[in-house]
Every structure is written in structure tokens, then in C-alpha cells.
Amino acid sequence: MVSLSDLRRCLAEGVPPGVGNEDSVRRQWWAALATLQDDFLLPRQPLQGLWLAAPLPALYEPELLRQLQGWVWAPRELQDLLPGSAALLPGSAPTGGGGSFHRLALEEGDGTDPLLLVITPQLQVALCLDGPAEARRLIVRFDPEALSAALGLIDGRLLAGNQEASGALRTALQRLGPLRSDDQLGMHFWPRMGERLAAMAPSLTLQPLVHGGTTRERLQGDASRAVSSELALLEALTHEVRTPLATIRTLIRSLLRRSDLPEVVRQRLEQIDGECSEQIDRFGLIFLAAELQREPGSEQPLERHALARTDLSAVLEHQHELWQRQLARRGLALELVIAEGLPQVLSDPARLETMLGGLIDRFSRTLTSGSTVTLSLSPAGSRLKLQLSSAGQPSEEPSPTQEGDGEARELVGPVLSWNPTTGSLQLSRQATQRLFHRLGGRLTERSGSGLTVFFPLC
Template identity: 70%
Template sequence: MVNPNGSNPSKVNTELSLAALRRSLADGVPAGTGDEDSVRRQWWAALATLQDDLLQQEGLQGVWLAAPLPALYEPGLLQQLQGWVWAPSELEDLLPAASSLLPIGRGPATGMPSGGGFQRLPLGDDDGTDPLLLVITPKVQVALCLDGPAKARRLVVRFDPQVLSSALGLINRRLQASDPAAAEILRSNLQKLGSLQSDEQLVLRFWPRLAERLAAIAPSVTLQPLVHGGGDPGKAASSELALLEALTHEVRTPLATIRTLIRSLLKRGDMPPIVRQRLEQIDGECSEQIDRFGLIFLAAELQRQPSSEVPLGPDALARTDLSALLGQLEEIWQKQLARRDLQLELEIAVDLPPVLSDPTRLETMLGGLIDRFSRSLPSGSTVKVALQPAGAKLKLHLSSTDSPSGGKPPGGSPTSGTSRELVGPVLSWNPATGSLQLSRQATQRLFERLGGRLTERSGNGLTVFFPIC
């Protein structure tokens, strides 16, 4: 893709790249010690704190800049503030109608748009895919980003005017080189907001609220990636995977916030039973989708690494009581299936030995398998889960019975691959049901990382073999 002025957006001066901007924001910040899981939780908590605690004002005016996707998700803020988002050009090709996720702002050519919105800008090869957000209003001025290599990740939050001024200067120079009209609009809007200033009270409010939100986020909100980063950004497949990772995180951000708010409401004792029941249903749906998108992220991360670079040895796995794990998950799965009017039948042979796997990740992976298998089943069907010995392995088999009416699943059998279309390296899509799921290859690779071997045959259900300790 080429800009109207003839420049190639994929080729960005490295000194004006968003990666350089992150480095300037992180200058002077102590080195990180976190993994991807921990810093993503910090990022989500920081976004929620910023939007719920610092930016809730009437008649708010200001600007925001983000990459690689919009970080703000509160509708009221998006309507009041003018934004610019650096997003990959591959977004339009990744999923059907995905371009609607990033609408281009339709405000006036100059000045502060009355209806908010944001303009999409091209993300360059040297920009990286770590999230970045700058928000400038008369009272709130802050920059946030994630930075650092694997196992040394950190959340960077800067309120100091000197650092923010330097960041805005870099952005202005970049826009001058790539989109002079956008640079002019941004400068005009910033001038109307007045000079940058430091508000110590804002900083004092931010960090305690961030800590409170982190304490409220349940450990299952995210999955720790098995590997991080890598891949050749020059390859289309790698670009798609990087974008998919960013998309999954941005989808889970509002879901995590909604679930946290719901769980705080559920602590009240004066709630009518019907209201509590509905909130519990929403909480369950949020948890299911958070885990579902977590698996998509995990599959994308794993796909970006060649198998030879991610060795799998016995030390990576542990003795896992699969029988006990299934027993613990039975009630959760029953509720999950009941939301689609399905039943669960669990059969576990007695005195089964433990298997080699990772119980923490296996729990979410099995939940994803139940979702994958059941999503195309007709209402009234029963999902049968059986665990039994099979030589030196344990055999976990998923099958189904038809509904009492004898109806067929929309789009074919849930185990049939003929009705699914591949969408990118790790996703498949069923046009008949609108269901977006992990592809068979991605699902098999995830189970391989957990010590299992998945087989899927049309009409025979799903089977996973785990090695016995």
C-alpha cells in the first residue's frame, strides 16, 4: 500500500518509528522483570484505571494516539476525544469485515471534531506490535506502553511533561514525513489544549487504583504464552499473527473489566435472585470468551516459532491427575453447555494413573476443546466425555448424541472439517454458523505442547491421547 503522496508506509525512518517512541518513554525507567502474562494484566488494569478513574469528565476534550489497535474502549471517551491509530494494513484481509473494527474518523478537516472518532494510520515494519497509548487533555496527560524483551517485560507509564513533550515531538516529525495534513490537525488540537503540566495528585490517584485493579483481576484472565515474539515481520503470515495477538488482547481488555465489575456487584447481599442469576451468566460468558481468545493468542504465539526453536522435554511437563481435573471441571462445563441448551455426560474409568502434562494450561485447553466440539451441535444434544486407559496412554474421547428431535448440526457435523474455511494460519470459520475457532492444526499443536496428541475424524468425535507417567 502506498500513500497518496507516494511514500511507502511500511518503510519508516527508524528514528521516527513507534519502537523508538517506546524507547524514549522507557528511558530512565528501571529494567523490567515480568513475563508477558504479568505485563498484559498491568496494561489492562492501567487502561481501566485511566478510563474509569481519571478521564470521567463532562465535556471532555483532548486527543489520543495508539498502536497497533485502539486501546481506549469506553464509548463516551471515543465520542469526545479525537484519536489517531497506527494499525497494520493486513487488518482488512485478516477477517471478513474486520475493517469495521477500526473505523476511520469522519471529523472536520481542521480543529477538534465535534463527534470524536479516530483516523487510521499505517503501521510500519519497524514499529513493533507492543501496545502504546498517549492521552492529552487539559487535566490528564499520560503515556503508556509495554516494553522489553521476553522475561524482562515492563509497563511504562509517564506523566512528566518533558517526556510527553519529547514523545509528541517525535510523533509530529513522523506525521510531517508521512501525513502532513494529520500533523497539522494534531498540532492545532494540542495548541487548543494549552501547555503540558504535571499534576502530582493525578499520579497519586493512579498507582493505588492500578494496584487495586490488579488485585481484583483473577489469575485466569490471561494465559502465559509458551513462547514470546519472534517471526520475520517482513512475511505476511508473521504480520497476520502479530495482528491477531494484538486483536485478542484488545478483545479481552473490556471483557476483563466487565467481569471485574460484575464480580464486585455479586458481593452485594441485597440483590434480587433474578438479577444475581443474570450477572452470573454474564460472568460465565465473559470468562469463557476470555479463555477462548487466550487460546487464540497462545496458538498465534506458538505458530510464530518454528518447532525446532521451541524444544519440548519432560521437564516442561508434570504429573497431572487428569481424572481429578475432569471432575473439577464438570460443573463449569455443565454451565457452559447449558447456555446453549446442551447437556454433559462424563464417564471416567476407575483407578486411572496420572499423565504427563501441564495442569494449569491443560484446564483452559480442555475448556477450549469442549467449546470447539460443541459450538455446532443442535440444541438438546448431549456432549459425552469419556476417559479410559489405552495401553501406555489415557484416551480422552468427546462424542455427542443427537437432540431428541433428531436435528442435525447447522453446517454439518461438529467434527467435520468440510464446512470450515481457513482464515489465516491459526483460525477456521464456519460460514453456516458464523463460528470462529482455532484451526485443527493449531489445536493439535497446542495439545502437543501439553503432552497430548489430538485426532479428529468426521463422525467419530475428538480424541486426545496423553502419556501415562
């Protein structure tokens, strides 16, 4: 039988020997995954295609997992966690062959190095790690010859051990129709991956003892480099937190598809799933804020043509139940008040839901158990006014060096604030305002009157 080690050797043909250690290639792997998903797959909407991975699902973006059909070679010990054809997202049945994966068993000789193939009509790519210790390498192949040979090996493997899976894979490939390969993909991919890799940790550079310019210019330059390094470290930390949480959530949701789970186990797993989702979104916002802080001109809102018509009322109603569950875990209630017949606004709907969830989390962290958060949406001239308020909100005015709704918050770098009393770490007021400004909104935060965001009408 063809092994996955054979598949890796096939992909490695013609690739120079590796010179990295385990830590360096793992960092390259995560940078490559983030580049592939954020810069090449997510922008291609709507998306159809398939993915094959080992030893666990490599893709972690929910939007991709919903749309693409997958095959995962996993250890036999995970049989109970990864039932065959288990839908990744409970409650959302797969449509058009997407949003599910087939579980396949790893065999002796397959190895445990990560492997991923993604096939869509416009983009085909294979990624894997390979090589002995201290000679490790990341392999990324876009060329049709290598990918065709890899798929041939996979088909032979499935024909020998799982003909049903082989038929399903062939059907999925036929459904995609003609595949088009862009010869320039590699030229775009490697620079973007290099940028992400460089941003995953602050770089150490030796500065000459004698600087040109004035003392003030030197100090400004040193401060700028320090801030840039701090933001890079923050991006790296948030990425390292989100990725394992996404893997845990994938496994939990697969297990939740079982019908024989005791109710108490199901409840605990649903709690874990909710906590993972909340923290993934929370750290995703921190990552986005750090990334935005590093972009030139990020203080300006997106151009109108980059924003979309958004039914803000529908967004709030759709997310209401989720936000209610999240607040209930802290003993809080949520009341939603929406005026009738409201027009649409201009915003970025893909990021707006996460931003609003982060805003509710930021606001509710200052409240005591038993409080009720009121979220209201009403017209305000040429805008819609979204307001968060609560009778349980503190009313003291924070000092200039503090942040938050009357609580002692201390700034931690350019995008975070910290409450030393509760240990809560959140986006700073300035970073939150910047993110909403980027989405077309204007955030105001006043002690005693809650949070208000104004969105422009279409």
C-alpha cells in the first residue's frame, strides 16, 4: 500500500534538502497555513473544492471548513472522536458536498508530519513537512505535475484500502470540472508568507553606536522600532493561541455529532465549544487590531466601494442567541431593542459580527453578576445608532492613564488595556475605535452612558 511517507517523498522531488530544525519548520508551517487561508482561499468567494490532510485537519478557518469537503488521515486512537463523514459544524448540514470530512486511518509507515492538499478550480496546492532532525524543510508545491502525481498516489492508496472513499474523492474531483493553474501563484505566495513569518516574532537587529540625526529623531526611531516589535510579538502570540483552540473546537464538534453521548457530557462539550469560539474571536480581534496598527493609513476608514450594504438589524437578531449564551456564563442577561423598518448601513459584514461580539464582551466585563445588558438600535439622522447600556454599569470617571467604564484599566502597549483588579486583558479604547472606524462606524464611549456606535446609511 502507498504510504503518506511516499506521498511526501513525491512532493519533495526536486526540492533542495532542508537545513532547519523542528521549531523553525513548524513556524514556517503555521505561516504557510495562515497565508494560504487568509490571502488565497478566503478572498475567493464563493468557494468550492476539497482538502486532504494528516494527521489532523490542517485548515482552521470556519468559512473554509463549511464550504470545502475533506479527507483526514488520523490515528486510530481518534476513531471515537472522528467518526466517518462527521460534519465539522453541528447544526449546519453539508450542501453541495462541502462542509464535511471523511475520516481515514493512519497506517504504520505513514509518519506524523503534517500534510495538506487543497484542490479548487482556481487554486491547487500541496504543503507538507519533511526531512530528518536538523535537516527539516517546508515543501509547498503549486505545479500541476507534482500535484497530479500526488493525487495519483492518493487514489492508489484509497483503492487498496477504502474503495468507497476513493469513489467519493473521484466524484468530488469530477464535480470541480476543469482545473486552472496560475503560474504566478508561487511568486505571490512566498513574499506574503515571508511577511507573515517575519511578523510572527520581533526581529533582533544590531544598531550602530553612532546614529545620525538629532537626539529626538533617534529616540523617535527607537520608540517606533520598539512598538513594531511589540506588535509583531502580539500577532505571534494571538496566532499561537487561536490555532490550537481551533483544532480543539474541530475535535469537540466532531464528537458532538455522536448520538450516544450522555447529556451531561454533551453539555460540558458544548460549554468547551462556546469558550473556544469566544476566545478564538477575542484573540482574532486582537490580531486584527495589531495588524491594522502596523498598516500605513489605517486610521482612515475603508473606501465606500470596499464596504457593503449590511442589514444591521438582521445581524443583531442572528447573533442574539449566541451573545445571550456567552453573557449567561458570567451571570448576565441580554435585552435586544430594535426599532422597526430600519434601513441598511454601509459596513464590512464579514468582520462586523466579530467586532460587535468583542464590543459586548468589552462592555460586559465591567458589570457585576445579575446585570442586564441592553443593546438597542435606532435611527439617528443620516446614521443608525447602536447603543450598549446597563443599569449595573459603574459610573466613576477613569483617570487619563486608565481605560474602561469607570474601572482601573492600564494601557499595555498600543492596542491592549489591562484591568489589574480582575486580570481582564482587552482591546484598548483607541484600538476599538480604530477597528470600528475602519468598518465605517464611529464609536463613542462615555462614563455613565455606555457605548455608542454610529453607522452611515447606504
